Amino acid sequence: MPESAGDRGDAAAYRLEDVTFRYPSASAPALRGLSLELGVAAFTAVIGPNGAGKSTLVRLLGGILEPSEGSVHLDGRPLVSWDRSALARRTAVVSQDAPPEALRVSLRGYVELGRNPYVSPWAPLAPRDEEVIGNALAWAGLDHLAHRPLAELSGGERQRAKLARAIVQEPGILILDEPSAHLDFRHALWIFDALRERVRDEALTVICITHDMQLASRYADRMILLAEGEGVAAGPPGEVLRSPALASTYGCEVRVESLGDLGHSVLPVRARPRGAASGASSPMEAP
Amino acid sequence: MTRTGRGALLLILLLAAAAVSGLLLGAANVAPADVWRALTGQETDPSARTIVLSLRLPRITAAALTGIALTISGTLFQALLRNPLAEPYLLGVSSGAALGAVLALTALGGVLGYLGTVGFALAGGLAAIGIVFRVALAVGRLDTHVLILAGVVVSAFFGAGVMLLLSLAEPDATRAAVLWTMGSLERAGWESTVALGLVTAAGGTVSFALSRHLNALALGEEAAAYLGARVELVRRSAYFIASLLAAVAVSTAGVIGFVGLVIPHGARMIWGSDHRRLLPLGALGGAAALVLADTVARVALRPLELPVGVVTALLGVPLFLVLLRRSYA
Numbered sequence: 001m002p003e004s005a006g007d008r009g010d011a012a013a014y015r016l017e018d019v020t021f022r023y024p025s026a027s028a029p030a031l032r033g034l035s036l037e038l039g040v041a042a043f044t045a046v047i048g049p050n051g052a053g054k055s056t057l058v059r060l061l062g063g064i065l066e067p068s069e070g071s072v073h074l075d076g077r078p079l080v081s082w083d084r085s086a087l088a089r090r091t092a093v094v095s096q097d098a099p100p101e102a103l104r105v106s107l108r109g110y111v112e113l114g115r116n117p118y119v120s121p122w123a124p125l126a127p128r129d130e131e132v133i134g135n136a137l138a139w140a141g142l143d144h145l146a147h148r149p150l151a152e153l154s155g156g157e158r159q160r161a162k163l164a165r166a167i168v169q170e171p172g173i174l175i176l177d178e179p180s181a182h183l184d185f186r187h188a189l190w191i192f193d194a195l196r197e198r199v200r201d202e203a204l205t206v207i208c209i210t211h212d213m214q215l216a217s218r219y220a221d222r223m224i225l226l227a228e229g230e231g232v233a234a235g236p237p238g239e240v241l242r243s244p245a246l247a248s249t250y251g252c253e254v255r256v257e258s259l260g261d262l263g264h265s266v267l268p269v270r271a272r273p274r275g276a277a278s279g280a281s282s283p284m285e286a287p
Numbered sequence: 288m289t290r291t292g293r294g295a296l297l298l299i300l301l302l303a304a305a306a307v308s309g310l311l312l313g314a315a316n317v318a319p320a321d322v323w324r325a326l327t328g329q330e331t332d333p334s335a336r337t338i339v340l341s342l343r344l345p346r347i348t349a350a351a352l353t354g355i356a357l358t359i360s361g362t363l364f365q366a367l368l369r370n371p372l373a374e375p376y377l378l379g380v381s382s383g384a385a386l387g388a389v390l391a392l393t394a395l396g397g398v399l400g401y402l403g404t405v406g407f408a409l410a411g412g413l414a415a416i417g418i419v420f421r422v423a424l425a426v427g428r429l430d431t432h433v434l435i436l437a438g439v440v441v442s443a444f445f446g447a448g449v450m451l452l453l454s455l456a457e458p459d460a461t462r463a464a465v466l467w468t469m470g471s472l473e474r475a476g477w478e479s480t481v482a483l484g485l486v487t488a489a490g491g492t493v494s495f496a497l498s499r500h501l502n503a504l505a506l507g508e509e510a511a512a513y514l515g516a517r518v519e520l521v522r523r524s525a526y527f528i529a530s531l532l533a534a535v536a537v538s539t540a541g542v543i544g545f546v547g548l549v550i551p552h553g554a555r556m557i558w559g560s561d562h563r564r565l566l567p568l569g570a571l572g573g574a575a576a577l578v579l580a581d582t583v584a585r586v587a588l589r590p591l592e593l594p595v596g597v598v599t600a601l602l603g604v605p606l607f608l609v610l611l612r613r614s615y616a
């Protein structure tokens with residue numbers, strides 16, 4: 001995969017070398033020979049069709065899965081050598097799973113779980129912990145809901161609660177798996193905007209898996225396109241979205257339009273029949 | 288005062304009230320003044336002294352410890368399986384312990400005495416745990432489905448062993464064995480509370496140390512790992528502690544049902560899912576509930592004594608239904 005000159009970060013937070021991952025019962029590997037670097041203090045969007053290996057990549061970066069072949073390094077150290085709670089202080093993951101409905105916990109209690117890597121069960125939270133939690137709740141605009149049961153919150157509020165919980169981990173790196181799925185555009189916009197702000201102000205490294213091409217291209221420094229477990233394009237969002245690989249990867253003719261400051265829009269035009277020669281036609285482009 | 292603080296105070300008062308009534312009431316009539324003199328080491332009637340210090344006090348202690356052990360065990364199982372209906376006997380501990388105890392009471396004719404029965408029950412319970420975990424760990428990581436299935440099957444196997452022994456035994460031995468399986472603290476003395484106390488203290492301490500990870504586990508194993516939990520280690524330790532607590536409780540007091548199900552579930556309904564509150568408050572509740580149930584068992588049909596497992600079910604189930612109705616209404 002070509003490394004682009006558009007990287008904002010100077011150093012890599014994560015470095016994947018020739019990573020292949022195969023689920024025990026699966027015939028084909030979920031990731032094959034993937035090599036990439038994820039820059040510090042940069043916003044990287046990972047796109048790709050369903051089944052491309054995006055969620056597997058999240059689990060690998062989060063240390064839940066270990067590569068079948070190849071290696072994953074974090075801050076120059078093999079990820080497998082990281083202690084679980086040290087890793088949780090460095091990397092926070094916002095996965096797709098919704099918190100279980102049956103969980104009887106207040107919003108604040110839920111967000112407080114983000115302090116787990118820092119606190120002992122024997123002592124109450126220190127003032128510093130309380131401060132971090134308070135700040136995260138205020139940042140997510142949730143402080144007025146702090147004592148409401150989590151189950152009573154709306155989908156948008158719950159998604160912000162997940163984000164607040166991750167921020168409470170005070171991570172240097174934040175990995176998100178489709179944070180804007182099922183959200184209306186106002187909430188989706190808020191999330192991308194809030195992440196961008198933290199990348200700028202706090203040098204947060206964001207790795208965001210998404211299907212929202214417009215928001216991704218508007219806010220990300222860099223975009224990675226995955227297909228069938230391989231990285232097929234990487235670089236500034238505009239370049240990746242305009243590359244012929246996009247149409248062939250998704251099996252769909254697309255029209256890509258530049259929206260100026262607002263990024264790019266990707267409009268699906270027509271699905272290609274299965275088995276059609278991939279990469280034969282390039283995406284149509286609007287002026 | 289916070290909701291938690293009020294709850295703790297209420298439960299402490301309840302436990303104290305239960306303990307006082309347990310000291311004052313019983314098959315024999317002992318005047319409150321004599322109970323007080325016996326407790327404070329003053330000159331008193333020797334029989335009153337024996338009843339209070341060697342019968343009632345150890346029995347109350349055993350009841351409280353058993354209640355705590357069962358409640359913590361149930362709380363852990365409910366957290367691990369993310370199922371509010373999980374209970375301490377899920378993995379076949381009770382059947383294993385029952386087989387051990389029934390073996391001691393029937394085939395060995397009860398010659399070993401109470402402590403021998405306790406020892407056999409403990410060995411049976413531990414054997415059940417050992418088999419279940421051996422099978423469940425054979426697949427590499429501790430698999431919940433394999434664990435539960437193994438528990439059910441081992442439980443059935445040991446249950447069949449109990450039936451076999453009972454069908455072959457003399458009527459007197461059979462009666463003693465059946466009564467044991469219904470749960471009783473009748474013969475609990477200071478000796479039997481030692482192991483129970485040590486295991487309960489150790490199990491409670493480790494459980495509390497795991498409490499934040501148990502909270503995270505409610506979000507799922509993957510989420511808990513992202514929050515810094517070494518999930519496999521946490522799960523294995525918690526399953527082991529939960530089973531061990533159930534084993535010592537059953538071996539001391541027989542099979543006492545519902546405490547390990549109703550108390551943790553009720554505590555969760557009232558105080559929420561945070562194990563840092565749930566474990567200590569539940570433990571207090573379990574202690575109070577079982578001391579109370581045992582007192583009722585002793586005095587309800589005085590001088591006849593009821594199996595305490597019957598009392599916990601008769602009192603616990605209606606209470607639980609009321610809680611359930613109020614909570615989900």
